[in-house]
Amino acid sequence: MSKEDLDLQRVVARNLSEIISNLVLGFSPSTETMSTFGQNFRGGKAIVMIDGVLISTTLRAGGRDLQSISVDVIQSIEVIKGASAMYGSGEAGAIINVISKKPTVNFEMHTTVGVEAFADELSDAGYSISQTFSGTTDSDLGYLLNLSGKDRGNLYDANGNQLPGAPNSQGGMGDADEYDVLFKLDQEMDSSRVALLAHHYKILESDHR
Secondary structure: OOHHHHHHHHHHOOOHHHHHHHHOOOEOOOOOEOOOOOOOEOOEEEEEEEOOEEOOEOOEOOOOHHHOOOHHHEEEEEEEEOOOHHHOOOOEEEEEEEEEOOOOOOOEEEEEEEEEOOOOOHHHOEEEEEEEEEEEOOOOEEEEEEEEEEEOOOOEOOOOOEOOOOHHHOOEOOOEEEEEEEEEEEEEOOOOEEEEEEEEEEEEEOOOO
């Protein structure tokens, strides 16, 4: 999935699982919960990585892999369909590698503000803000800092009824606050590159609705 595809999906999709289900044929639709239980590639579970690092394995899946990073810090997504022994055994139906944003050559600062609403009442709307600082020093050390927060609005069905915040005790995506901090250092060398990534993602049930 290219950056252009992701930019379009960020307008309508609320999380990573929605983006993948919209763009990848054979992936189950998002359940709008914190858990990925029931989502798979034609019956097989998916192994999820961030910048090539495993989040969990099919032998000990936490069910939160696709809710572990904000869509605001994603540069692109690689999807390899089918099982692979490279990352351990299990019933993997695909490998999903989420690639985070990379530092820019020149100093750049970007601010993104969004509003999402699924009802007539403005009090039920969700709000989001994302701030990115990126650049490269004279010693070819790239840096990137992304701070993002999102106040998710309430979810409603086609009849206007509010959906529960935590269906089946899995944790819901509606009426929640999301926070994401990503810091990356990238050093170019003669024949290699060394990268350091620190990432913190947290989602909590909103306490003000």
